[in-house]
Amino acid sequence: MSAQFVTRTTMRQLYADATHEGHLRGFAKNPNLAFPLFEGETQLGRRTLAPALRPGEISVIRMQAETGEYTQSTTPITSGEVDEDLEFFLNQSDQVPTALAADVIVGEGDRIFGAGGLLVQALPDGDTVRLEAIRASLRGGRFTECLSSILPNRSAHDLIREFLPDAKIIDALPLKWQCRCSMEKVMDSIRLLGPTDLAEMIEANHDVVVNCDLCASRYVVTPTEIAKIFEAQIRARG
Numbered sequence: 001m002s003a004q005f006v007t008r009t010t011m012r013q014l015y016a017d018a019t020h021e022g023h024l025r026g027f028a029k030n031p032n033l034a035f036p037l038f039e040g041e042t043q044l045g046r047r048t049l050a051p052a053l054r055p056g057e058i059s060v061i062r063m064q065a066e067t068g069e070y071t072q073s074t075t076p077i078t079s080g081e082v083d084e085d086l087e088f089f090l091n092q093s094d095q096v097p098t099a100l101a102a103d104v105i106v107g108e109g110d111r112i113f114g115a116g117g118l119l120v121q122a123l124p125d126g127d128t129v130r131l132e133a134i135r136a137s138l139r140g141g142r143f144t145e146c147l148s149s150i151l152p153n154r155s156a157h158d159l160i161r162e163f164l165p166d167a168k169i170i171d172a173l174p175l176k177w178q179c180r181c182s183m184e185k186v187m188d189s190i191r192l193l194g195p196t197d198l199a200e201m202i203e204a205n206h207d208v209v210v211n212c213d214l215c216a217s218r219y220v221v222t223p224t225e226i227a228k229i230f231e232a233q234i235r236a237r238g
């Protein structure tokens with residue numbers, strides 16, 4: 001038997017979601033990318049993901065808070081830079097004049113030193129010439145430079161003031177990583193299985209292990225707990 005080691009250079013999927021409360025989470029399908037340093041890059045600082053993300057598409061799913069209805073739209077990935085392609089999506093699909101820059105700064109030991117983004121959108125009949133000027137000021141590495149100099153001791157407001165000196169801060173929503181997985185949700189998904197599948201799982205007499213892709217939490221369901229679900233299903237069927 002021989003093992004084959006393949007150097008992977010595609011991300012396959014980069015997933016992120018956010019709630020109105022400012023809870024964020026996400027994962028990379030292939031987190032073990034092997035890249036050389038590209039021109040102008042150093043071990044510490046900004047690293048491009050573009051070669052890992054092209055070709056592909058950005059698919060955005062939104063849930064309306066009031067109705068719970070989902071809408072989905074898709075645009076192609078062209079540059080491979082997440083902010084530029086998302087900016088294209090917002091301009092193209094949402095038809096909202098948008099300037100967006102976001103970046104991640106890598107620190108010692110390949111750990112994330114800091115990350116930040118700036119999204120500027122024009123109101124209906126807003127000043128799109130100013131928006132173009134803001135977009136131009138975010139490009140060419142200036143946003144990354146500012147982000148690096150602002151981290152880690154200053155706030156997002158400093159970033160806003162850097163690019164929009166006349167901006168008024170009306171409100172602030174702290175963002176935090178927050179996964180919504182739970183043992184309850186794992187049990188609910190097992191309850192969706194039919195009695196035949198459950199009987200097979202009881203017969204196998206192994207723990208069922210569910211790993212969350214987003215936060216790496218590990219949930220273990222024992223055969224005894226599966227047997228209880230099975231019995232409840234049988235009783236419910238009369």
Ligand SMILES: [Zn+2]
Nearest residue numbers: 179181212215
């Ligand atoms: Zn989770």
